Amino acid sequence: MSAPDLAEAAQQLAREGLVVGTAGNVSVRTRAGLVITPSAVPYEQLTSAHLAALDAVGVQVGGTHxxxxxxxxxxxxxxxxxxxxAVVHTHSAAATALAxxxxxxxxxxxxxHQLGGEVPVAPYATFGTAELAEGVVAALGAGHAALMANHGAVVVGESLAAALERARLLEWVCRVYLHALSGGTPHVLSPSEMAAAAERLQSYRPAPP
Ligand SMILES: [Zn+2]
Known part of the structure; x- marks a missing residue:
């Protein structure tokens, strides 16, 4: 995963309105640790030089910001x-409303199914704290998406592209759910209905090259 991809991904999220100003952040795993977007640089201005490289325990070892x-x-x-x-954290509006x-x-x-089924809500804790991180890890479990109480949302992916796609899908699902709630009581798919859909989605996945 190259750093320019990450800067481009962050800019894409800003263009799509999923992140606003400097809220939200994106990272990718590296051999040494991770590379993450910096604090206080508006996404529109973000370049790969701004990205912060961290080691395996979170100490910053590279990047100008x-x-x-x-x-x-x-x-x-x-x-x-x-x-x-890859990890994408946003304060996107519909996800945050449900949070x-x-x-x-x-x-x-x-x-x-692409989000791991039901999307949980992690308990509230002050932003940036280890307590918040622990709560999100516990709520997420083996899933791919979680809301963060009174804060926003986080998605994870087996690639940066997968995480970006999930961030978009999560926001769309949240918009749909809010609309549905405003019109009555939404119907929920049963575990067997979700399992059948998952099986079908698998069969539509492109064959590996
Ligand atoms: Zn946040």
Whole structure:
């Protein structure tokens, strides 16, 4: 995973309105630790020179700007989950609205299979703290997406592209859920309905080259 990809990914999230100003952050796992977007650089101006390289315990070893204040969250996710190669944390509006309601998202659409099924809500803790990181790791479990109470959302991916796609999907699902809630009581898919959809999605996955 190259650093320019990460800067480009962060800019993409800003263009799509998933992150605003300097809120939210993106990282990728590296052999030495991780590379994460810096604090206090607006995403539109972000280049690979700004990215902060951290070692395996979170000490900054490269980059012209200070690591994101939420680096503990990213590091904890890489430590807890060997399959995770990229982490995207946003304050995207619909996801944050549900995080404010502290309302987990039940499987209301088969596409939520890509998020790991139901999306949990991690307990509230002050941003940037180890307590927040621990709560998110516990809530996420083996899933791919979690809301963070009164804060935002986080998704993980086996690649940067997968994490970006999940960040977009999560925001879309949250918008749909909020709309559905405003019109009545949303129906939830059963475990067997979700399993059948998962099986079908697998069969549509492109064959490896
Ligand atoms: Zn945040």
């Amino acid at each position: 200070r690591k994101s204040s939420e680096w503990r969250l990213h590091l904890a996710l890489y430590q807890a989950r060997g399959d995770v190669q 404010v309601l502290r309302r987990p998202i039940p499987p209301i659409h088969y596409a939520m």
